[in-house]
Amino acid sequence: MERAVHVSTADSFSLDEWFVIALARTIRDGEVTFHGFGSPCAQVAMHVAKRTHARRMLLVEGATYACNPDPPFIPPTGNDASLQRGAAYRMRFEEFFDAAIRGDVDRMFLSGGQIDGYGNTNVTAIGADDYPATLPKVKLGGGGGGCNLAATIGHLTLWTTRHRSGRALVQHCDFITDMGHRTPAGSRSGLGYSGGGPQWLVTELGIFDFDTEGDTQGAARLRQLFPDVDLETVRAATGFELRVAPDLSSVRPPSAAELAVLRGIDPLGVRRSEFSAAELRRTFSYSASGRCQC
Amino acid sequence: MGFHLDPDKRVPVDRAATLVADGAMVALGGGLSARLPMALVRELIRQGRQGLHVVGSAHGIDVDLLVAAGAIAVCEESYVGFEQDLGLAPAFRRAAERGTIEVRESCCDTILMQLRAAEFGLPFLPVRGVRGSDILRLHPEYGEVRCPFTAETLVAVPPLRPDIVLIHALLADRQGNLHLEQPYVLDERFAAASRNVVATAERIVSTEEVAAAGITIPGHLVAAVSEVPFGAHPSSCYPAYAYDRPHLAGYVRAAAAGDGELACYLERFVTGVPDEEGYRKVVGEEHLSALGRWSESTTAWKGLFT
Numbered sequence: 248m249e250r251a252v253h254v255s256t257a258d259s260f261s262l263d264e265w266f267v268i269a270l271a272r273t274i275r276d277g278e279v280t281f282h283g284f285g286s287p288c289a290q291v292a293m294h295v296a297k298r299t300h301a302r303r304m305l306l307v308e309g310a311t312y313a314c315n316p317d318p319p320f321i322p323p324t325g326n327d328a329s330l331q332r333g334a335a336y337r338m339r340f341e342e343f344f345d346a347a348i349r350g351d352v353d354r355m356f357l358s359g360g361q362i363d364g365y366g367n368t369n370v371t372a373i374g375a376d377d378y379p380a381t382l383p384k385v386k387l388g389g390g391g392g393g394c395n396l397a398a399t400i401g402h403l404t405l406w407t408t409r410h411r412s413g414r415a416l417v418q419h420c421d422f423i424t425d426m427g428h429r430t431p432a433g434s435r436s437g438l439g440y441s442g443g444g445p446q447w448l449v450t451e452l453g454i455f456d457f458d459t460e461g462d463t464q465g466a467a468r469l470r471q472l473f474p475d476v477d478l479e480t481v482r483a484a485t486g487f488e489l490r491v492a493p494d495l496s497s498v499r500p501p502s503a504a505e506l507a508v509l510r511g512i513d514p515l516g517v518r519r520s521e522f523s524a525a526e527l528r529r530t531f532s533y534s535a536s537g538r539c540q541c
Numbered sequence: 542m543g544f545h546l547d548p549d550k551r552v553p554v555d556r557a558a559t560l561v562a563d564g565a566m567v568a569l570g571g572g573l574s575a576r577l578p579m580a581l582v583r584e585l586i587r588q589g590r591q592g593l594h595v596v597g598s599a600h601g602i603d604v605d606l607l608v609a610a611g612a613i614a615v616c617e618e619s620y621v622g623f624e625q626d627l628g629l630a631p632a633f634r635r636a637a638e639r640g641t642i643e644v645r646e647s648c649c650d651t652i653l654m655q656l657r658a659a660e661f662g663l664p665f666l667p668v669r670g671v672r673g674s675d676i677l678r679l680h681p682e683y684g685e686v687r688c689p690f691t692a693e694t695l696v697a698v699p700p701l702r703p704d705i706v707l708i709h710a711l712l713a714d715r716q717g718n719l720h721l722e723q724p725y726v727l728d729e730r731f732a733a734a735s736r737n738v739v740a741t742a743e744r745i746v747s748t749e750e751v752a753a754a755g756i757t758i759p760g761h762l763v764a765a766v767s768e769v770p771f772g773a774h775p776s777s778c779y780p781a782y783a784y785d786r787p788h789l790a791g792y793v794r795a796a797a798a799g800d801g802e803l804a805c806y807l808e809r810f811v812t813g814v815p816d817e818e819g820y821r822k823v824v825g826e827e828h829l830s831a832l833g834r835w836s837e838s839t840t841a842w843k844g845l846f847t
Contacts, residue, residue: 284573284599285624310573310599311724319839322846323626323786325723326573328835329842330778337723340598344650348669371646371675372637379644379679386637388622390676391599392649398670422675430673438673439693455602506650515847520625 260506262473262529264290266408266451267509267518268501270356271295273404273447277303278353281343281400283391284310285324287517288406289356290511291321306353312338321513323520329403329424344392350441353401357445359385360419362488364467366405366427366445366457368393369420383421393425397537398440403427408521410450410484417486428457435465451526452476452484454498471498475529500533525527544761545737550717554767554817558584561705564592564614564756565637568735569603570708571776572726573624573710574784577603578707580741580772583811583820586610596703598649599728601790602775605630608642609796610801610811617645619652623793626786631796645679653727655701659734667695706731706738708828709773710749711781713742717763720754722779729758737764741772743781769817771829782832788824 272409274280277335278301282289292307297306306315310325317333324352331337346352357370370393374384391410398404405427408453409415423430428444442466448455454471458464468490474497482489501509519527558581561567571577582603585593592614595604599620607613609632621633638644651668658666667686673679677696686697709727712717719740721728730739738758745768772778775785775792795806807813814820821829835842 262635284620285622287596287625295733301672311573316774324574324624324784326575327784328722332721338727340649340724340726341653348650350613378675382640384638384816386634386644387622389618389646390648391620394648394674394676395650395668395670397674398672424676426670432673439695440673489697489779515843517626 252480259425259530259532260528261500262451262531263519263522264506264509265293265447265473265498265501265531268295268505269454269498270404270406270449271299272506273449274299274304274354278401279305279307279351280354281307281347281352282309282356283393284358285388286325286358287321288408288521289404290325291513291518292356292513294318294321295509297503298512299505307343312340312343314338318512320515321517323515323517336338344395345438347396348399350399350401351399353397354404355400356404356406357393357397357425358406359420359424360415361386362407362415362448363417363420363427365421365429365465366403366448367420367442368405368425368427368428371422375406376419378422381458390424397425397442398438399442399445402443402446402461405445405448406450408451408526409523410452411480411526413484416450416484422455443467451522452481463490468492469495471496473498475532545717546761546762549715550623550760550763550766551715551745552765552767554580554584554591554741554769555588557581557741557765557767558588560737560739560765561585561590561593561707563590564594565704566594566596566732568703568706569595569597570706570726570728570731571773572599572724574601574711574789575724576721576775576778577601577776578709578741579603579776580709580767580769580817581707581772582606582818585612586807586811591670596652596701598648598652600631602789605632605796606811608632608636610807613642614647615643617647619647619649620800622788627790629741630796631793631799635799646676647680648676651698652701653730655698656727656730656734658698658701659700660730663700664668665699667697669695671696671822688740701734703731703735704737706735708738708740709778710740710742711778712754712756713740713745713766713768714748714760715745715766716748716760717766718748718751718756718760719758719763721753721757724747725757732758732762738762739764740766741769742766743770743772743778744768771821772817773828774824780836782829783835783842788845
């Protein structure tokens with residue numbers, strides 16, 4: 248895949264940059280954080296967080312299990328030696344999974360070909376709701392460690408870069424690979440999960456959180472919009488019933504420091520591989536007042 | 542099973558591959574596009590192996606190529622693909638959508654616990670999660686167990702005991718002691734849980750040299766070892782070489798096109814060359830040695846990936 252050199256400057260920035268920074272902000276300082284493989288946006292976001300607001304976090308690389316590496320660049324594959332550079336310690340595979348299963352990992356990033364309103368995700372198969380009895384239209388790659396980790400990790404940050412397609416946020420996943428707040432088999436507490444489940448869902452249109460109590464506990468709720476997106480666009484693209492927070496706001500623009508760190512850590516632009524060409528053309532700039540213009 | 546105590550287990554890679562029988566349960570070492578046992582994979586295809594049941598965590602061209610060659614009946618990996626960069630695994634995807642392979646998609650920690658059950662000699666182990674996931678539908682063999690101490694209900698999984706695991710190492714000695722660089726992925730667990738380990742290595746050296754580098758997998762678990770330079774290509778084997786992204790991209794294109802183009806790839810790089818020496822010639826010695834220049838500078842390293 249050819250990657251265009253990004254054209255953003257100090258005064259302007261692109262949607263892919265802003266999106267990754269929004270992902271980074273879901274990490275709280277001091278958290279033990281992990282991303283799955285094949286997740287360049289989440290991977291870059293973790294390195295941005297580590298170098299800006301979350302310097303005390305323990306960053307565990309998704310396929311090398313290196314602790315707090317200082318990679319010279321983010322490569323297009325998750326299992327590359329560049330992602331171990333500068334790490335004093337590299338966990339074994341089983342060391343990471345044991346820690347996550349016993350509850351010592353605070354946050355993980357998860358995505359999916361389909362995501363429903365309770366944060367269940369499908370990375371297994373699309374086009375047959377009784378797979379494997381019926382063959383699927385599209386066999387996806389598979390879930391890696393998600394269906395174990397989604398139960399026990401402290402919080403999940405979900406993301407998709409294909410919300411606008413109308414196929415990503417769905418009423419029901421054809422297949423639930425990784426469990427969100429509620430599945431047909433029951434709620435998280437009923438199923439005995441110790442982790443908190445999805446906390447944020449970041450899309451290229453806006454940012455959702457999940458209700459923490461009441462009848463709608465575990466249901467996604469739109470909290471923030473990117474400023475070039477209107478509510479009707481989100482509603483049309485969302486397969487589940489769109490619930491909107493009363494204090495709906497605009498996503499906070501990136502700081503100069505966040506942009507500088509992002510551009511330094513991702514010179515190859517691997518994050519861009521997650522976006523359609525149209526989304527990559529979305530650029531923003533700061534006006535004289537410091538507000539973002541689209 | 543017993544330990545393998547022969548003092549000299551060196552064999553040519555085609556002989557090593559004969560230890561994998563048609564229909565065997567085969568674990569594949571390495572992960573994604575790193576340290577995949579590609580020389581053994583290619584040799585199995587040259588020998589026309591069929592009906593394999595592959596198990597592992599997150600894999601790429603190793604599984605896809607075996608599917609493309611018709612060697613796999615059952616695929617029990619947690620992921621098969623080329624990550625965001627190069628996308629879905631074309632041959633795997635096609636076979637899964639047509640039902641010509643059985644996909645028992647699994648989950649990394651579940652596989653780990655099943656391997657541990659085999660290592661520990663236990664009839665099952667409980668795992669966390671999985672309940673509530675449709676992954677259960679792909680595994681009628683799983684059970685449930687109620688903890689006698691906490692009364693929690695957990696999914697119970699049986700031991701996973703592969704007939705053989707294929708591992709590519711950086712260094713080996715003649716007894717089969719192996720030195721791997723991290724990440725080891727599941728290779729240590731596979732080695733302990735499987736009936737046999739068959740290994741290739743970039744170089745076979747003295748026991749002293751392997752011991753000085755650190756023995757990751759002891760020779761008493763290893764049945765056969767072959768020296769195969771670039772035996773993981775087109776995946777990486779650091780510090781010897783980075784992965785060959787252009788080659789993988791070319792493979793994905795050919796596999797996505799299918800039929801003639803995929804047959805062409807297989808003929809050119811696998812079945813049409815007699816052995817791994819032939820493979821290295823077709824890929825090109827100069828091209829291969831360029832993959833080793835990642836360490837010269839960050840610019841050179843990045844340059845391999847753009």
